[in-house]
Amino acid sequence: CYLLEDGLYFDTSTVSDYGRLARSNDDAGESRIDPVAGKRHPQDFAIWRTSAPGEMRQMEWESPWGRGAPGWHLECSVMSQKYLGPQFDIHTGGIDHREIHHPNEIAQNQAHSCSTDSGARMWMHNNFLVDRSGKMSKSSGEFLRVQLLIDKGYYPLAYRLMCLQAHYRSELEFSWDGLGAALTRLKRLVMAAAPARDAEPAGPTDRRLTDLLAKFDAAISDDLNTPVALTLLEEAAAMKKIDAGQKRATLAAMDAVLGLDLLTIERADLRVRPKTATITADEIEATLARRKEARAAKDFSASDALRDELIAAGVEVMDGDPLGWDWRLEA
Template sequence: MTTGAQITLFNSLGRALQPFTPIEPGHARVYSCGPTVYHYAHLGNLRAYVFTDTLRRVLDWKGYRVTHVINITDVGHLTSDADAGEDKMEKAAAGTGKDIWEVAAFYTDAFKTDLRQLNILDPSRWSIATDHIDDMLDFAKAIEANGAAYPLDTGLYFDVTKVPDYGALAGAPPQDDGGVARIAEVEGKRHPADFALWRNSPLGETRQMEWDSPWGRGAPGWHLECSVMSIKYLGAQFDIHTGGIDHREIHHPNEIAQNQAFTCTSATGANYWLHNNFLVDRGGKMSKSKGDISTLQSLIDRGVHPLAYRLLCLSAHYRSELEFSAEAVSGALTRLRRLAIAVQALVDRHGETHFPLDRERLEGDLPKAATDLLTQFDAAVSADLMTPQALPLLDQAIASKALSLEEKLRVIASMDRVLGLGILDLRRADLRVRPVDALITEAEIDARLAERKEARAAKDFARSDAIRDELAAQGVEVMDGDPLGWDWRVTL
């Protein structure tokens, strides 16, 4: 049974906040568009999964049973999201000279490693596109039999005029040329917005991934994959579909159209369509100063703990653009370190090396000061995942003088079930990630800081300043006045 504040979610289909009511009481079924595994995921991609993980954690925290599916696209996604260009997987394999299946496996593993480093929970099911080719063929045949698809020499195409309100999710009906300008032109298409359900391999060309079909040997269209896998594992109508805001314009409207044509109903597949906004680096500073910083590993290589990026994502609402800059990342790292150090002190005082997260223990009898904090936290995360309002409540719980040590830890642990920072297990040393190109070791930094502390105590400020400048030249910023003690951070 779910408890607390009513969850409201911003449904892109209708552009409005709506109370969340699952189809099956107490059970939330969620589908998230996964990566195309032709390269490492960039930080903007990963923001989508921090958002989706937060959604899942909130649902779980509120008492829902969650069935969550994330797909892995290893075929069919073209170099443009608009049904144009080469297949990303084929192009990547050709560029490296590697077997396409090896490329897919390598980048799938890399993606899952990124998720683990961000404390993102595994879905209930990973659904791999190439494991569902027969399902896709059957799905496309049914759409054709229902009169919503037609064959051309180049493959099987979906007729967008055969479904009601095509493009409603994007706000661009098919007669609006601006809404379909990104769709590839193909000779013989009935309408500019029509898209490929199945794409035949060009004459004389053999792809590494291709299969026989009634329309020719080739591969499925990207949009087809998500319709097939979401319906197979979650039903023709399920609760929530998530993805980046870029999917709202073409990919997700095409999914809806396919679902309607397959079921011969006006059902949209998901009741709630949720989209996170972009990560933006307006100044380009992160990629200009020390080389490109676009992946999680590139951030780690600069000395940033991966959970600092998670915290940065949580500091902005998922529907807002997230400003990405050296200052923003450094600020998130400093905030994470201060949280970890403060919570570590509480855990050490409590005498446990690991504070258990047993739900019964966390949610047992608590004083009013604790329940008030949790009620405010509940209200924030239930209001369309308003994590920027929830985070300060974690600070309040840590600093509260009205709570006992045990009560503080219980409140912190409960909140962190949603925030996913692993804050009870983080140690100060964990957050000192040494840059790969560092010219100085952590031990040397600490030794130099100790010398500087002695110089300041002796009022030898010239020596103190010299040590600070030496460290700065080696990419280490000394954080004078840090309330948690003499500390430092890397310069991004």
């Protein structure tokens, strides 16, 4: 390290494989860093930031290098070592941290431990979720939060399923149509799993199920290949003429990894009332009861009028479906 007027800097040239995580040991990716006069190398980073004369940070402390605060890379190294130890299993983060933040963490960890240990045995980086519609922003007052999904009538686990449909290292484009498709897929999975929900779990011995579990394990072990894992979960859920207890145990094992709660939620749970709805579930049920009476009396004009009334209120009437109705969701 070396001291400059504004703080203490780490000399990255002292780390022989600096940037290996980002597959780079040159200046690429450093354009996001503001240049600092006196730095020996563009990649060098602050271990300690000294407060400027007359400046008062919200949080600052005295140090041998002046009053100030630790660099943000250092904060992560200190927290992870305090709570997880000097060498833990998996360190995750956004793909934007692969070029700068995480290489700096690794350099600090190696210097502190006087070893080649990076601080974690595996570093994993997820790609971005992007919205190309331009409709979401803080300025517009609408940006992606779980509460926004609920307000629009989407069960939150549909969003989880949508994310699992793409590999974590692949960019995922968000759209309400895509979320709606994921919700439909989740509904089908819940319906397929329902017959096995109350069965007594039994260790899978059926070759069809053990083969699926082996393929599932291989997919997850293949850099968390969740898109393939999902298709195997669907295959297991759709399997007919098989022991219900073995099927339940198989679904439980797969869902323990994917976290879709297939064996605890019911189809009706996925029916979330949108914030903009002008009608309650009780009012819908009452209208459907009147419509049933009208149909029994062969008063089809009244039946159609009641159906149109529900459609106008954002309700989808599902004749012949045990659920009876659902919300018509819009973006």
